[in-house]
Amino acid sequence: MTLANFFTLESRDGEARTGRLATPHGVVRTPAFMPVGTAGAMKGLHWREVRDAGADIVLGNTYHLMLRPGAERIAALGGLQQFTGWNGPMLTDSGGFQVMSLAQLRKLDERGVTFRSHIDGSSHELTPERSIGIQRLLGSDIAMQLDECVKLPAERTDIERAMRLSLRWGERSRRAFESAPHGFMLFGIAQGGDVPELRRASARGMVDTGFHGYAIGGLAVGEPQAVMLAMIEEVVPILPRDRPRYLMGVGTPEDMLEAVARGIDMFDCVLPTRNGRHGMAFTRRGPVNLANARHADDPRPLDEESSWPATRSYARAYLHHLVKSGETLGAMLLSEINIAYYQQLMRDMRDAIVQGSFERFREQTRAGWAQGDITPR
Incomplete structure (x- = not known):
């Protein structure tokens, strides 16, 4: 049947x-x-x-x-x-x-x-x-x-x-x-x-x-x-x-x-929420460990170009503080940021396929991840 x-x-x-x-x-x-x-x-x-x-x-x-x-x-x-x-x-x-x-x-x-x-x-x-x-x-x-x-x-x-x-x-x-x-x-x-x-x-x-x-x-x-x-x-x-x-x-x-x-x-x-609860953010520059001390004095957001408010609004220094303090808000914000990144990746892939530019998008995305996170301030 x-x-x-x-x-x-x-x-x-x-x-x-x-x-x-x-x-x-x-x-x-x-x-x-x-x-x-x-x-x-x-x-x-x-x-x-x-x-x-x-x-x-x-x-x-x-x-x-x-x-x-x-x-x-x-x-x-x-x-x-x-x-x-x-x-x-x-x-x-x-x-x-x-x-x-x-x-x-x-x-x-x-x-x-x-x-x-x-x-x-x-x-x-x-x-x-x-x-x-x-x-x-x-x-x-x-x-x-x-x-x-x-x-x-x-x-x-x-x-x-x-x-x-x-x-x-x-x-x-x-x-x-x-x-x-x-x-x-x-x-x-x-x-x-x-x-x-x-x-x-x-x-x-x-x-x-x-x-x-x-x-x-x-x-x-x-x-x-x-x-x-x-x-x-x-x-x-x-x-x-x-x-x-x-x-x-x-x-x-x-x-x-x-x-x-x-x-x-x-x-x-489970990675976006599990990793978020442990201080890891997914971004277009690759994964970022907010527990790392290099973020402690950095006022910049995770990604100023992101369409998701939490990604472009909260200072890295604040996210680092939340993670190191074990504050529930830190896990919540990073889980939210990660879910938003995963969904943005899906949208971008759908758009690239429709436009016939998936291979170029694939190369550009991989290049962004390979470039790595921004230099510490």
Whole structure:
């Protein structure tokens, strides 16, 4: 059975592309970066700031939300959008990443995964069917199949076992999703680690199953950037051109720029807010560590040319003071600045693709990062 397509491909420049993904809660412009609100909230930020920065869609975490406050409770309260106050599209991951990151708390077999809660030690089973059921209760616009993600480096036998299991789980996830209302979407996930032939086999199997969109998982988990980009190049030519492509858990601005050049449409990552909480700002001149003493007497802003008020208004000396003092405001401002930079990067890439100047934009952006931050005053 062919699933409906809600993605419109609008422009192409080389492999880079722009599009529009129509969801029940609004349109997502691609390339798109999805800020991560793991437990239904953005750490240190109000939804208003996330929206004003330009985000069309955010991400929530199935594993964490099923443990607290519970999918059934969220459903009874009207679903994620009404519960959280975010009135736009939401994607939920399947819990598959926790299969890897919480390995000491789980048991995995063909049926699914049994987790021991990191909160209270209680036992929970997560099967492909249960994962889809939870995501339907949450009411997310885009659900993800349950998969097994293997941390790299790993033995080929382990990578292939997880890839084959993920394909079988993808088929079960697809069947479980068939009763979802029209307009809601399910994305499949290609696995295969750093082994090209396994990546290709996974992509072909995923396409044979058929999904609304296609994700590449199991990258940015310890491998060099060159390996990540090589795996994207193996998978993308196999995926349907008229469906969205999502690179999961990525990443740095450079990772995203290079992935868009290879045909990726969607990203998510905790880096902008996590690094912001630890004193790191992302700028057009590259990352800036505000904890560094060289900022202590500098009255200049992070970037006087930025369109985002906090980036061009607050003195580096003040941001340094907030970071060194452990003030909550410092983490909030830098998280806000980083989310705004990521969204500006997405806008600039979309504009460059439409104008047919993506390669020039790519070169200029990389040159700006390589130039580095302004000289200390």
